[in-house]
Amino acid sequence: MPHISLSNLTIAYGNHKVLQNITVEIPNNQITAIIGPSGCGKTTLLKSLNRLVDLYEEIKVEGEVRIDGVNIYDPKADLLSLRKKVGFLSQKPYPLPMSILDNITFGPRIHGMNGKNLLDQIQKLEKQIPIDSLYPYNKQKETKSKKKHEMAYLVEFYLRLAGLWDEVKERLHAPATQLSIGQQQRLALARALAVEPEVILADEPTSALDPISAQLIEKQFKILKNHYTMVVVTHILRQARRIADYVIFLYLGELVEHGPAEQFFSSPRHERTRAYISGEIS
């Protein structure tokens, strides 16, 4: 069963409908790319998946988004655990106004994740995702307190998972704002992963980055996709071709076509999709 399924989702800001009757299922443990021209509702669709759209004023949501069988727009749904389960990466990386280390421990601290279940979680992931040269927990040198030790382990694990550890291990207590913008985006990834989400949403995660940093992010996404369901908004077709397993194509708030990436790009069924892929419309 898919984690996420949308049925008849319609979203309007005031009287302006941004999304109309979107019905689609997002496959598990793959990278799903949402593509389409600017202003066609890509970001709104993405932000509707963890109810970040709630932060906008005068927003109206109709229809259903089911995640693990629960309609997240049900008034009884638990918003905080939804957002914990569905992580988010913004377009421009914003480090939190604290040190690199505190950026990573922010989520776990707030959610009171600690001790045993945290370690179990990490060790399970560690088996699944081969992260080279992570020191096993029990062989790491003991620090004064157990809690500090666990946190240090957690920080190293997630920074390695986001491919940032080697660049920052010497300056974990430096302000996160000192990192380059590409590093900041990987820090944001590590920070989102540290909350232990099952789904990761990314809103044009490479659009503010230089090509090399963008490549690093894409590489990391490909490593992560086997363990997380990833949804990426992009307006770069070539990026969608490179990373996507599944594609959702929006045009002016409507879902035109969706399907496995290979089929989508090689034999599009709709005229508009074909025109978009070939560059006739943008």
Place this chain on the structure above:
Amino acid sequence: MIASLVLVLGIFAGIVIVIVLRGASSLNLAMLIQTPEGGYYLGKGGGIANAIVGSLYLAFGALLLSSLFGLPIAFALQKEYLGRRLAHMTRLSLDILWGTPSIVYGAFGFIIMVYLGLRASLLGGIIALAFLMLPIMIRSIEEVIRMTPPELKEISYAMGTTRIETTLTVVLRQALPGIMTGVLLAFGRGIGDAASILFTAGYTDYIPRSLFDPVASLPLAVFFQVATPIPEVQQRAYASALILLVIVLLISLASRLLSHRCSRYIVR
């Protein structure tokens, strides 16, 4: 632009020069550490330690009291808490309060004191000063809080935090240097104000031992001394003003230093 810069610097330099020229000669250690002796106001021995300590008590007391109320109010003016309309109305009333002359706060504080059965005292002065400080503090801090990038809050909310958690961790840290500036602004306005504490704090030659004793203050010390016909005492008024100026300068420098240290973490 250069003309206005020169004007501002000129006014500042003028004030400092006048105060230093007229006051520095009578400034001495006794002035700083002694309370007035008999005949002080006729030009005899003693100092204004009563007013220095009194002013610090008053200003820090009022700062504590107004921060206690002001900080939560400033945070609550975010749209997540009060909503736009209510926040807008609160801002408007705070702006009016900011412009209210301090003598009105003094009169208002006096009415409250009569109602509570208090006499002119340190507590009365602290309450009146806190009223005066509140709108300045709230408005200047709230402006900084509103400048927090919405994306920063969004990121925090996206990790499943409540609005309180976001406010106390992310917004507070982002706004910290601005909060210090706001607190400093309120302090500066408070320690220099004479009218609001004229009826409420009273004046005395002694250092207060409890919240219910009357208390002297530097602005009133300046006021009383400059009004006498005796030249030595008038000079002491300028010396008192110099002390007040130095206190404000020191506090200002200290808070600059602190806020500079915190601003390393700020996201721009």
